[in-house]
Amino acid sequence: MKKFLTAMSIVLGLGFATAQQVAPATKTTTTKTVKPVKAAEPTAGKPAQKLKKDGTPDKRYKENQKLKKDGTPDKRYKVNK
Template structure:
């Protein structure tokens, strides 16, 4: 009898947990007004490092001195003391 009550309470509990209804999205009668945001122009900053020279496949060309300590994605490799 104890097992039967436990099993029934488990089934009823799962039934109540899955029976929750979601609230449908409220549709308003007013027309939504969208504002267009102008994109900000990125300020051109002069960086101390020269631009990275890339191969045709987009990876940094390791033959150049400024690319010797870069990862394949062009980010600085933190294993080197210069990049820490």
């Protein structure tokens, strides 16, 4: 019985030791194409939102009443759904 337990512990030990090895990563050479970014065209007239100095929408104006802090429409309101 002692020999059996010793043999099983060796087999399990070697099994766990080999299970931890990771296959080497293969190098893949992929080329990424960079698309030119179009510059935003300046809008003629008033901006869509009036912003505070920190960049958040100013809630005192009617067009900014139903916007989140980041300027996206707040989906809790029916007009923004």
